[in-house]
Amino acid sequence: MEPHFKADVASVIERSALAGVLKLMNIGCHLEGSRESDRMSREGFLKELFPNDANSLMLPQIFGSQGIHPHDSNQTTDEVMAEFLRVIRENSRIVVIGETGLDYYRLTGDLEWQRARFRTHIRAAIEAKRPLVIHTRSAADDTLR
DSSP states (O other), X not given: OOHHHHTTHHHHHHHXXXXXXXXXXXXXXXXXXXXXXXXXXXXXXXXXXXXXXXXXXXXXXXXXXXXXXXXXXXXXOHHHHHHHHHHHHHOTTEEEEEEEEEEOTTOOSOOHHHHHHHHHHHHXXXXXXXXXXXXXXXXXXXXXX
């Protein structure tokens, strides 16, 4: 999760509950964000966040993802992908792989490194039997290949 959002998490969840939202999705788009997505989607997170209101508010269920945005795809190592798969096995509320994909908008030159890391996410999604959250910008043809 981005640091500037951390201070607002409780407020977002509370406003969501008051608006009748039943489910929220937290997308992991870098390593720390994916770890935060795992933490937030676990059973005890809402009780920690709302120790006095956890039973009085109809709080939404929080679901999450494990992924690395294309701009941070240098974080996509074998060890990180193994961690993502372990988290998925342990936490049934991690329901998708991603954010992942291709983003060529400000990049030039050989972008095979980005395509290789996208394929790594695709293989993980197949292994985990989870859908992908795909980010694509200025890369539609390669994303669909």
